[in-house]
Amino acid sequence: MKTRRIFALFLCMCVLFGASSALAASYPTQLTMRLSTRTGPSSAYTEPGSFFDDWQGITVDALSRAQGSGVWWVQVEFTYGGQMYRAYTGSKRITLDHSCLPVEETLGVATLQQAYVTGRYGPGNHYASIPDAMPGYAEGSIVAYENNWVQFDFTDPTTGMKRRAWLPADKLSIRWYGNPPVQNSPVQNNPNY
Numbered sequence: 001m002k003t004r005r006i007f008a009l010f011l012c013m014c015v016l017f018g019a020s021s022a023l024a025a026s027y028p029t030q031l032t033m034r035l036s037t038r039t040g041p042s043s044a045y046t047e048p049g050s051f052f053d054d055w056q057g058i059t060v061d062a063l064s065r066a067q068g069s070g071v072w073w074v075q076v077e078f079t080y081g082g083q084m085y086r087a088y089t090g091s092k093r094i095t096l097d098h099s100c101l102p103v104e105e106t107l108g109v110a111t112l113q114q115a116y117v118t119g120r121y122g123p124g125n126h127y128a129s130i131p132d133a134m135p136g137y138a139e140g141s142i143v144a145y146e147n148n149w150v151q152f153d154f155t156d157p158t159t160g161m162k163r164r165a166w167l168p169a170d171k172l173s174i175r176w177y178g179n180p181p182v183q184n185s186p187v188q189n190n191p192n193y
Helices: 003-017
Strands: 029-030 033-039 047-050 061-067 071-080 085-090 107-111 138-144 151-155 160-170 172-176
Touching: 003 138, 033 071, 107 151, 138 172, 151 172
Parallel strands: none
Antiparallel strands: 029 061, 033 047, 061 071, 071 085, 107 138, 107 172, 138 151, 151 160
16 A cells, blocks of 8 residues: 555656656556446546456556546546457546546647548547447547547537547647647647646
8 A cells, every 4th residue: 555655656746747748648557446437527428338347456547637527537548358448437446546647628629520430439540449420520629639639529419418539630620729739649638748
């Protein structure tokens, strides 16, 4: 337990004192219960599912945090059934102190430029594909950028549910709030990293 506290303190120091983005990109953490997930940081977002019925000893990577409905949610990355995923879970489901994670910021607004684009659960074709096709010309915001992929946050007009999906940046018309991100490091959620 003491080792975990020291490690968590070290991670917080790295984030606070501007460690490189490679160091601040992911934080291995163990599950405290079954991993229930959403595509964004609240129960208003669609559900990718629940994972790891036998959760004891399972490690996932914590990437960022965001607040939704007064609760802190953590974006985690994991492999399940041979597929890679990024999804959100309540901070109570991991052992890591979520205050060490970077807080997500909205980087810009965007409009999807075509219909029937396949979204992914992470920034690349090696992540699991989202089964529901993206609605054409959806409007929303960009909350992350990585390897020329963006995490697109929008309300699905067909279901009324909020969704987040990773898409190639060239599939959207984007208006950045500042300079467009240029780094291709993991979890480019905060332009200050």
